[in-house]
Amino acid sequence: MNWINAFEIICYIIVAIFLVDLFKKKSWREFCLFISAAIAGFALELLAVFLTDIYHYSNLYYIMVGVEPYQFPFFGGLMWGAVAVLSLRLAKKFSLSDFKTALLSGFFVVSMDLLLDVAAIRLSGGFWVWDGVDINLSINQHTFMSVIWVNFLGYMFETPSLVYYSKKYWKSDQTSVVKNILAAIIIGVLSVLTVGAFSFISLKLNELTDDYFAFVAFVLLWIYIFSFLIKELIRKRDHLSFKLTDPALFIFWLAIYLYCLVALASLNIFKERPLYGLFAGFLFVLTMGLALVDFEEK
Numbered sequence: 356m357n358w359i360n361a362f363e364i365i366c367y368i369i370v371a372i373f374l375v376d377l378f379k380k381k382s383w384r385e386f387c388l389f390i391s392a393a394i395a396g397f398a399l400e401l402l403a404v405f406l407t408d409i410y411h412y413s414n415l416y417y418i419m420v421g422v423e424p425y426q427f428p429f430f431g432g433l434m435w436g437a438v439a440v441l442s443l444r445l446a447k448k449f450s451l452s453d454f455k456t457a458l459l460s461g462f463f464v465v466s467m468d469l470l471l472d473v474a475a476i477r478l479s480g481g482f483w484v485w486d487g488v489d490i491n492l493s494i495n496q497h498t499f500m501s502v503i504w505v506n507f508l509g510y511m512f513e514t515p516s517l518v519y520y521s522k523k524y525w526k527s528d529q530t531s532v533v534k535n536i537l538a539a540i541i542i543g544v545l546s547v548l549t550v551g552a553f554s555f556i557s558l559k560l561n562e563l564t565d566d567y568f569a570f571v572a573f574v575l576l577w578i579y580i581f582s583f584l585i586k587e588l589i590r591k592r593d594h595l596s597f598k599l600t601d602p603a604l605f606i607f608w609l610a611i612y613l614y615c616l617v618a619l620a621s622l623n624i625f626k627e628r629p630l631y632g633l634f635a636g637f638l639f640v641l642t643m644g645l646a647l648v649d650f651e652e653k
Contacts, residue, residue, distance in 0.1 A: 358478035359415045366430045373437045376603035387539035389436035394543030396435025400427045412483045449587045457519035462580040465510040470615035472502045496570040504569040512553045516546040597647040605646045612639045
């Protein structure tokens, strides 16, 4: 079995575990966010490969939507739904404002993606291929180890917009199932428009700045979110404990990070870039620690 299909199967399994957990808990708000994020994930990916013509997906996946070369793996949309909910579960442990909670949710997604994307473009011929981009380990204003910065910046728009719009809507305490499902669809579409608008602006500014805009914007935004995350951990350190209260959350992040770490190690990237290896290990420990953290009084 190749790396692509192995990841595809892993993703179907952890999404299934997540959905079972969702229905057991009767977390209908999370289910609506899952719908919104899945709609946004499918729409944005299909629109991106069709309209931008800067990358295309491999045809090795078992289940795909769209026509070649504009296809997208089916599990990808489901993963966008699950990762939005499970990044929010991490972020809401800190009881921040809606805006900061949304940003922190995006931080968890994009931090994982700093590992996954680097491996994905190299495994089994590439989960996807950036057209015209050489595969190397250089880090500059153009790419992060051959992944363009505007890709990461786009993730900072997608999950936060979904989480922010959803949390604002939830304050209405609507109980109608039909209205909530309709709202989830609208939020998904609204997030697509938001991400599309910001991504379009980013691409144009990149053209004017030789790609410096996305590079600088992403790094500054990542550092800003990381700084208030650390600040919150320090502030709540006296009430910090660890316990496995959410197995689905723990399994989801553990599976993705272990896949990334094993893949990157097999590609000898950690050997070539030891500092990146330390960074990857730090993100793994941080995320898994937060999946277990509990801020209740001891």
